[in-house]
Amino acid sequence: MAAVDYARLVDYHMHHERCGHAVAPMEAYVRAALRIGLGEMGFSDHLFQYWLPPDQRDPELGMREEELDAYVAEARALQRQYPQLRLRLALEVDYIPGREAELARILARYPWDYLLGSVHFLGNWGFDDARYLAEYARRDINAIYEEYYDLVGRAAETGLFDVMAHLDLPKKFGHRPTRDLSGIQRAVVRRLARAGVAVEVNTAGLRKPVGELYPALDLLTLCREAGVPATLSSDAHRPEEVGADFDRALEHLARAGYREYAAFTQRRLERRPLPLPTTM
Ligand SMILES: [Zn+2]
Numbered sequence: 001m002a003a004v005d006y007a008r009l010v011d012y013h014m015h016h017e018r019c020g021h022a023v024a025p026m027e028a029y030v031r032a033a034l035r036i037g038l039g040e041m042g043f044s045d046h047l048f049q050y051w052l053p054p055d056q057r058d059p060e061l062g063m064r065e066e067e068l069d070a071y072v073a074e075a076r077a078l079q080r081q082y083p084q085l086r087l088r089l090a091l092e093v094d095y096i097p098g099r100e101a102e103l104a105r106i107l108a109r110y111p112w113d114y115l116l117g118s119v120h121f122l123g124n125w126g127f128d129d130a131r132y133l134a135e136y137a138r139r140d141i142n143a144i145y146e147e148y149y150d151l152v153g154r155a156a157e158t159g160l161f162d163v164m165a166h167l168d169l170p171k172k173f174g175h176r177p178t179r180d181l182s183g184i185q186r187a188v189v190r191r192l193a194r195a196g197v198a199v200e201v202n203t204a205g206l207r208k209p210v211g212e213l214y215p216a217l218d219l220l221t222l223c224r225e226a227g228v229p230a231t232l233s234s235d236a237h238r239p240e241e242v243g244a245d246f247d248r249a250l251e252h253l254a255r256a257g258y259r260e261y262a263a264f265t266q267r268r269l270e271r272r273p274l275p276l277p278t279t280m
């Protein structure tokens with residue numbers, strides 16, 4: 001078993017009960033982080049439901065618009081209450097093409113430490129939602145990946161996001177491309193590098209049918225070769241998932257050639273040495 005030096009790490013992606021599909025209040029996640037000795041964590045709830053495509057404004061997919069103020073205020077109160085933990089204020093935000101200016105106005109309301117950019121929708125299809133899996137049978141899987149990576153590239157280029165979340169998300173339920181997409185992966189990684197965004201090693205994929213970290217090692221290695229910084233996340237939806245499988249995440253980063261990870265304060269990136277897991 002590998003011991004993880006959590007004090008020197010961040011967990012930058014987690015949700016709580018306002019999100020509709022996660023459980024427990026914010027403070028329970030703070031307490032879970034303190035229990036494992038985590039040095040820094042960030043709340044990254046989804047931007048409110050209204051942000052989503054019109055027929056996807058689902059109480060299970062995000063808070064109500066009027067809850068955003070309370071979310072920010074509660075994070076601020078927890079920062080004061082738990083000064084021993086560096087608690088970052090963040091959001092996970094869906095990239096919806098054509099609504100960039102509207103999004104910039106919404107995001108400007110608060111001083112975020114970082115913003116996770118996500119693509120969970122191809123048009124109106126929530127492709128990572130278990131309720132809509134039947135759509136995979138109606139589409140060409142390679143075209144799904146192509147459309148997805150193009151949207152990720154476009155999202156990065158908006159400048160609205162600091163970290164692109166779960167970079168190879170269409171694999172979540174085990175749907176794999178049937179042809180070599182390495183050219184498309186190289187292209188998206190070049191776009192991420194040019195845009196100056198980071199990626200995350202997200203351990204939630206280990207808890208999904210695919211049973212893998214996001215992104216896969218080949219894609220993460222392309223990111224490292226292109227100079228794209230990487231950070232760490234559990235994408236916790238319950239407190240006990242905070243910091244989950246970070247031994248695997250650290251090994252994954254090291255195998256991809258990373259020696260540093262990225263942390264953020266008020267949208268400024270800081271590179272920190274990557275503490276490798278030690279064998280107990
Ligand atoms: Zn997500």
Ligand SMILES: [Zn+2]
Pocket residue numbers: 013014015092235
């Ligand atoms: Zn998430």
